[in-house]
Amino acid sequence: MIRTTSIKNGNFLERSALSALSFVKNATLYEEFAVNKGFLQSLEPRIKTIVFLFFLITAVCLKSAIFIALLYLLCLTLAFCSGVPIIFFLVRTWVFIPIFSLCIVIPSLFSFVSGGQAIASFHALGIKFIITRQGLDGAVLFVARIATSVSLVVLLSLTTRHGELLKVLRNFKVPQVFVLTVSMCYRYLYLFAVIIENIFIAIKSRVGIVSHHGKGQHIVAWNIANTYNKSTQLSEDVYKAMLSRGYSGEPRLLEKFHPQLKDWFCLIGSVIVSACLFYMELRK
Amino acid sequence: MNDRIFKLTDVQYSYLGKYPALRDINMTIRKxxxxxxxxxxxxxxxxxLHILDGLIFPDRGEVIALGQTLNEDYLSDEKNAHLFRSKVGLVFQNADIQLFCPSVKEDIVFGPLQLGFNDKIIADRLAQVLEILEIGHLLERIPHQLSIGEKRKVAIASVLAIDPEIIIFDEPTAGLDPLTVRHIVDFIVKAKQKGKTIITATHDLHIVGEIADTVYLFGKDKRIIKQGPAEKILEDKILLQENNLIHIHGHSHTGFTHAHPHLPTEKHSN
Structure with missing residues (x-):
């Protein structure tokens, strides 16, 4: 993990900027689990993506929180079998999106949004709040769906190298030039994160932590212009480097995917699991 | 002459039409x-170097490369471009520019893939360059995770995988530690022994004697000031000093301090 310089006494914007840069750098470098030897890592990326797509569709279409929870348990089991630490995985998947969705869904718990059978009530600010069964069921289903979907996507990205994930797009008939462009953007995000961080440190070494509000705006504007110029120059240079090695407008990329018997079994297994969950839900 | 690879006549180039970068360049490079x-x-x-690699074209003058006039018209034909790119390879000064793929392996095979080499040739070339440059352990790494020296080696590998007859190096040893400099110089010397045409831009005079037979000295006015055999140019201390390539500096030996210009060709005497 890369840590940017910690600034205990820095202001909110400064800390946010450095945290954002740190996030970009970590996100582009984080392939620790993707290169491990584990169950999901051993699967062919295309098949793995289709398996996860099946599970995602299942999570979205199931109407019972219990069966979605079963799918979530399967997701955790897959994470465990792939050497992804469960605590790390839970923190990574629950911190943002599911917690925010929980906040969004809170009003629907109450009778003034979802009418129905009351199961609990309380008074606050002189108002009586009634939680309804229908409201609670809806909220649980909503959060379960989001948590499971996010967990599946995070698990896929944690156990697959970014470059391979991008190349999987080719199999969905995304043009090679788009795949190449996205992978190059991804490649240079890190470079620009480092450049911006270095510029920031260089400015700080000359002007100190505190700068006048107007001066600060001036520095930020100059920084944006400077980074824009650098990115323009970089794009020209990279294009020259591509031309120099024979690029002629339509890129050809390395495709090295070869599905094994195990991959096909896994694909069939995912279809069976999804079908069983739908069947059990229908029988319920 | 059949063995003439490049012939430049009165080449001039300027950036944005007003900042001169090259003036009256005349040179001939043989196979x-x-x-x-x-x-x-x-x-x-x-x-x-960018002109020699057909990436930019002179404002005035003529560049003949491999018997053809090297200009936009010539390279806009896919066949010509394919032929030229498979014969001339440029290792850029900034390896970050050259390594734009998500992994080292993809960067190395990028050139052969674009040039339409078949899978077997690509696999063979990959195995060869990994062995020559001893970078097999880097194959699945992401380029931005590598050290500067490793990046430089991968950049060389990405050009070498095309197996060009002419290899152009732009400051191949700049910013590298002494051991990596040695590896790269050794590699250039080996390529020289294999009969490759090698063009290197550098201001590291310590390597010039090993990697070049002919030297062109460029001056601040963007012209070639002098050309000739490497040893003859490197002996001309006054000329090198006038062109900021050597400087007099003081340093200490056991017991005393003195000052003199350091040259790669001379032995250091007390």
């Missing part, structure tokens, strides 16, 4: 020749 372009920063060496 199997090892050429060094030396000069201080901003003398137009890199610009000339």
């Amino acid at each position: 199997g020749e090892q050429v060094a372009l030396i000069g201080s920063n901003g003398t137009g060496k890199s610009t000339l």
Whole structure:
């Protein structure tokens, strides 16, 4: 993990900027689990993506929180079998999106949004709040769906190298030039994160932590212009480097995917699991 | 002459039409020749290398490459471009520019893939360059995770995988530690022994004697000041000093301090 310089006494914007840069750098470098030897890592990326797509569709279409929870348990089991630490995985998947969705869904718990059978009530600010069964069921289903979907996507990205994930797009008939462009953007995000961080440190070494509000705006504007110029120059240079090695407008990329018997079994297994969950839900 | 690879006549180039980068460049590079372009920063060496690689084209003058006039018209034909790119390879000064793929392996095979080499040739070339440059352990790494020296080696590998007859190096040893410099110089010497035509831009005079037979000295006015055999140019201390390539500096030996210009060709005496 890369840590940017910690600034205990820095202001909110400064800390946010450095945290954002740190996030970009970590996100582009984080392939620790993707290169491990584990169950999901051993699967062919295309098949793995289709398996996860099946599970995602299942999570979205199931109407019972219990069966979605079963799918979530399967997701955790897959994470465990792939050497992804469960605590790390839970923190990574629950911190943002599911917690925010929980906040969004809170009003629907109450009778003034979802009418129905009351199961609990309380008074606050002189108002009586009634939680309804229908409201609670809806909220649980909503959060379960989001948590499971996010967990599946995070698990896929944690156990697959970014470059391979991008190349999987080719199999969905995304043009090679788009795949190449996205992978190059991804490649240079890190470079620009480092450049911006270095510029920031260089400015700080000359002007100190505190700068006048107007001066600060001036520095930020100059920084944006400077980074824009650098990115323009970089794009020209990279294009020259591509031309120099024979690029002629339509890129050809390395495709090295070869599905094994195990991959096909896994694909069939995912279809069976999804079908069983739908069947059990229908029988319920 | 059949063995003439490049012939430049009165070449001029300027950036944005107003900042001169090269003036009145005349040179001939023959097959199997090892050429060094030396000069201080901003003398137009890199610009000339880009012209030789057909990435930019002169404002005035003519460049003949492999018997053909090298211009936009010539390279806009896919067959010509394919032929030229498979014969001329450029290792850029900034390896981050050259390594734009998500993994080292993809960067190395990018050139052969674009040039339409078949899978077997690509696999063979990959195995060869990994062995020559001893970078097999880096194959699945992401380029931005590598050290500068490793990046430089991968950049060389990405050009070498095309197996070009002419290899152009832009400051191959800049910013590298002494051991990596040695590896790269050794590699250039081996390529020289294999009969490749090698053109190197550098201001590291310590390597010039090993990697080049002919030296072109570029001056601040963007012109070639002098050309000739490497040893003859490197002996001309006054000329090198006038062009910021050597400087007099004081240093200590056991017991005493003195000052003199350091040259790669001379032995250090007390």
